[in-house]
Each structure stands twice: as structure tokens, then as C-alpha cells.
Amino acid sequence: MASIDNSIIAYIEINGERFEVIVDPDLAQQYRKGQKKELNNVLTVEEIFKSFRKGERHTSSALQKAFGTTDMFAIADRIIKNGDMQLTTDQKRRMLEEKKKQVLAILAREAIDPRTGAPHTLMRLEQALEESRVHIDGGKEAAEQMEEVIKALRPIIPLKFEHVRVAAKIGPEYSQRIYGMLKGYGLQKTEWTKDGGIIVVLEMPAGMQGEFYDRLNRATAGTAETKIVK
Numbered sequence: 001m002a003s004i005d006n007s008i009i010a011y012i013e014i015n016g017e018r019f020e021v022i023v024d025p026d027l028a029q030q031y032r033k034g035q036k037k038e039l040n041n042v043l044t045v046e047e048i049f050k051s052f053r054k055g056e057r058h059t060s061s062a063l064q065k066a067f068g069t070t071d072m073f074a075i076a077d078r079i080i081k082n083g084d085m086q087l088t089t090d091q092k093r094r095m096l097e098e099k100k101k102q103v104l105a106i107l108a109r110e111a112i113d114p115r116t117g118a119p120h121t122l123m124r125l126e127q128a129l130e131e132s133r134v135h136i137d138g139g140k141e142a143a144e145q146m147e148e149v150i151k152a153l154r155p156i157i158p159l160k161f162e163h164v165r166v167a168a169k170i171g172p173e174y175s176q177r178i179y180g181m182l183k184g185y186g187l188q189k190t191e192w193t194k195d196g197g198i199i200v201v202l203e204m205p206a207g208m209q210g211e212f213y214d215r216l217n218r219a220t221a222g223t224a225e226t227k228i229v230k
Helices: 025-032 060-067 072-082 089-110 122-132 142-153 172-183 206-219
Strands: 008-014 017-023 043-051 163-170 187-192 198-205 225-229
Touching: 008 025, 008 072, 017 025, 017 060, 017 072, 025 072, 025 089, 043 072, 060 072, 089 122, 089 142, 089 206, 122 142, 163 172, 163 206, 172 187, 172 198, 172 206, 198 206
Parallel strands: none
Antiparallel strands: 008 017, 017 043, 163 198, 163 225, 187 198
16 A cells, blocks of 8 residues: 555545545546556555544445445445545646646647738747636646637737648658558548559648648658648
């Protein structure tokens, strides 16, 4: 078992009864996300509590009634995966920073400056996000927060969201090895030429064009032909 120092409570309520386990905060989050497969070291106390702070443990009959089993690890698995979990101050900070990075990544990928038609730099987007003081929820999916974020950013920085369709012709010496990369950019149409080359049509957020052209040119030694199509 891990040390009880800095442990947190994970809990679930069933039919008005509260069931608690004591866990390592980081390992419990990893287990909940599927990054850690075993409960080894996740539990810092191998007991199911009614109230850890009061030292009250559940009876076997109460566990059987609520979970259909008295197996502690099966019950702990359900509590950690389906219940609620306290977060440490450090975890909350890290979650918020990660969510901000995800929001910025979406903006950098999908938004352009309508004055230039080019994406904003990540630094400019980050500055605008800080200036807007828009609330980012560390526990909410980044995509679900974009409408509010964009609304807050528009008075500060010009944003335009659009998709572009790009046609690309790639020679036979590169077509096979690059096909997997192309599928990551909204591959819509594929036509293999008689010599083994490939002609594709892709649809992607306008902000991704620069990244796509850079990767395509590196992968084909600058030999690929591209054009915007309607």
C-alpha cells in the first residue's frame, strides 16, 4: 500500500449510504482514466469506510446489499471509477493548466486571423486568453467551453473559423509512406494513379494549413503539388 500521507477520500453514495476508500490522489486519477490497470498502491488503507474521519467501517452485510459483493477490491474499483473524488490543490492547478493548453490548441488549430488569413501565434492566443479573464473549468471538456471562450476573445482578438479543402498530388516514391499522415487531415477523396502515385482531397480547419504544408513538404522533399479547391 502507498503512504497515507497526502491521501484523499474517494466516495460513492448508494441508497443514502456513503462508502469511502482512502487513495493516493495521483494514482487514483490514473486508475480512473485507465492509465493504471491494477489497484496496487492506489489504496492507502485497505478498508471500506462509512466515515473515515470518524473511523467507522461498513459491515459485510451493508457491502453485500449495496454492491452485491464483499470483495474489497471490486468495491474500491467501483468507487474510484464511478464515485466522486476530492482533488488536491496541486491536482486542481494541473488540471486547469492542462485544460488551458487544450483550449489554446483548439484555437490554434481551427481559428485564423481574418485580416491575414493565417493562424494566430500560440503566444498571441495565450495573451488574449489571459486578458479576457474568461473562466476555464478544469473539470469540463475543452470543446464544451469553446463557445464561451470565443465570445470572450472576440473583443480582444479577431477570430475566424472556417474549413478549407486542399487537393494534393504525391508521387509514387512517397505515396505509401505518407498515406497514414494524410488520414489525420480530413481525407475525403483518394485516387491512385497508374504509376503508384496518389491524388487526394482533404478538408481541414483553416488554421491547420501551415502545419499540413510543412509536414507534407518534409515528407515528400518538397515534391508534392497542392492547391485549394472549392
